Amino acid sequence: MSATTESLAHAGHANGHDHHGPAKGIRRWLTTTNHKDIGTMYLVFSLIMFLIGGGMAMVIRAELFVPGMQLVDPGFFNTMTTVHALIMVFGAVMPATVGLGNWMIPLQIGAPDMALPRMNNFSFWLLVAAFSLLILSLFMPGGGPASGWTLYPPLVLQTGDALPLAIFAIHLAGASSIMGAINIIVTIMNMRAPGMTLLAMPMFVWTWLITAYLLIAVMPVFAGAVTMLLTDHFFGSTFFSAAGGGDPVLYQHIFWFFGHPEVYIMILPAFGIVSEIIPTFARKKLFGYDSMVYATASIAFLSFIVWAHHMFTVGMPLAGEMFFMLATMLIAVPTGVKIFNWTATMWKGSISFEPPMLFALAFLFLFTIGGFSGLMMSIVPVDFQYHDTYFIVAHFHYVLVPGAVFAIMGAVYYWLPKWTGHMYDMRLAKLHFWLSAIFVNVLFFPQHFLGLAGMPRRIPDYATQFADWNMVSSVGGFGFGLSQLLFVYLIWRCVRGGEKASAVVWDGARSHGLEWTVPSPAPYHTFDEPPAVRGGEMHS
């Protein structure tokens, strides 16, 4: 990291943009208010969490490698599935997109920094506190949280001393997300360069703007739900207990009113990233920019009225099941529009296959597969069979891993030369891509079959009829996990040095956004003077 620091500072001096360089040593990172530093910290944090959460996934796949219990206690297995999910959702995917937003939004809209830099620093360090608590909860008497990441009562109330730690971790992570979201909205609304109208913004900025509104709308709902768990457990309230007039299903409604928009909080920035990458490497403008914006907004709106499709088996009235089925099916329409627009962007383009494009293309194919299984699950009668089986595990991993995570990796490969000033090892990056793309399918595709054959999710041991596909899936899991070490190594090497990157970096990036007008690495301070933007020109 120190090499980047120096090169950033030098580049800053060389360009005369640097009023005061970064502080030295650890104080720089503790007290920084610079969006690039904070973006870097978010990204590094997310990578560490990705490895920790991934380690837990390895424990899960190792236990499931063959039938019978070989390695862990069933209770610890439940802790692994629970904390793996919490870490991947709140610690890996979300901070990664916040980190990308921090780095790229000011650069893409021509702003000198985020609007609220001190709050920006606070948001990041709150996240560190949150995950310290969550990881600490693993070592509490009674074991870590083991009720699934959805924390359904009454089961979650059987958690030992880990319960308050996990809940406070969620509170802190939620506060961090809300602050981050406020910062992003204020920045986008107030600090765009003159001439950059809303409908001239890059798609990544647009998707983040919509995501930030989703975050502000639903994180407080989640905080409320877990606070009610806390009072039910410690202060004798009975929000979720029928014995006192409450209802355990009420929790599920509140949780999923948060949980469904949360799904889009993770995927909308990924949509934005793909909308940046494909035009660059197809050397053609994004097809249907306006309809992309409207489709994103429609998906965000629909995300608020489909929550009960996560809980079709709780015993809803027929009218409720019918409504949530039809509303859920509707999501296929704007999502389809996006897929078709990306395809049309490539149509009659001039495509080259650098690592970011490879990841974007894999996203296009594999996210679509996750979309199909999602459509299948919207059909309530069939969902009665799919629900809580490995079919759903396959579905959400398809949209989250080759979906959100591949988009994030694509973004890292896209902007890494801009951040570090160095090109990375293209051959190694392509190897990382192919290993990831192959193993992710070996890992998750068989899980469709397991679910259809009747294997429930969240079980540490299974009937022998499920043995074969589980072994295949585990082999894919180990392969995918190991391949990610290449990613870490590649980033580390690129930070330390490498072939000098030009300002434009990618042959096709010319005219695809303001970030390509500043030198690589981007100086510590950029756009002290707002750049001139002619309307409608900058979006890709």
Add this chain to the structure above:
Amino acid sequence: MKSPKRALAGGVALLLAAAPAYAAWNLNLRVGVTPLSRDIYNLHMIVLWVCVAIAVAVFAVMIYSVATFRHSKGSTPAKFDHSTTAEVIWTIIPVLILVFMAIPAARTLVAIEDSSGSELTIKVTGYQWKWQYDYVEHGVSFFSTLARRHDSARQVGSGVDPRTIDNYLLEVDNPLVVPQGVKVRVLVTAADVIHAWWVPDFGMKKDAIPGFINEMWFTAEKAGIYRGQCAELCGRDHGFMPVVVEVKPRPEFDAWLAARKTTE
């Protein structure tokens, strides 16, 4: 982009070839033995084939674009960046496809939610980690727990190979017994945390929620033994509370019920 798929197919083929003799490479949903499970299976196949058809069309265009419009082949980028006609078409066609899928789905859903005219009511109560079955009209009640041999085999370090045990983890001491060809209404509830009662061959699962009673029904048309599991995470031994249902012809069921009544 064909390559990851090709590689996947190759990898899977390799593993298939190396598969041990006990292989059970199930790929699809079971048809099941109730009218509802058949309807659900048919619905599943309709939706699956619609998805496959769309996938073939969409992926074909993507693969064609990637193969044809290559920078390395000297392709020059076109200038167009929108087409209202195309966008209207690919908004309307998906809507029509959705309507086509929604109609049979709604019809099946209405049938699923109609539990009228049942001849036998069974109350199922979930506990950590067993099931209780009450034949409400007959005063018969018993617990159903993972068979002891299976329970000892599944302990860490038991030294027992699961493959040597028939129906590993899917065997209980007292199975639920129901008559063949009779509409059975199931009332589902729980005593501690949420569970879910599920037999894949009956096509249905329903959450068992403490303090509330859910309802579902099935008519098993074929005699036999059907196995399922708890389908909602319910704590440490969630994976070890199977559901086993024995469907007997009516006379045999009546005899079983009479014998059971005398022992109670």
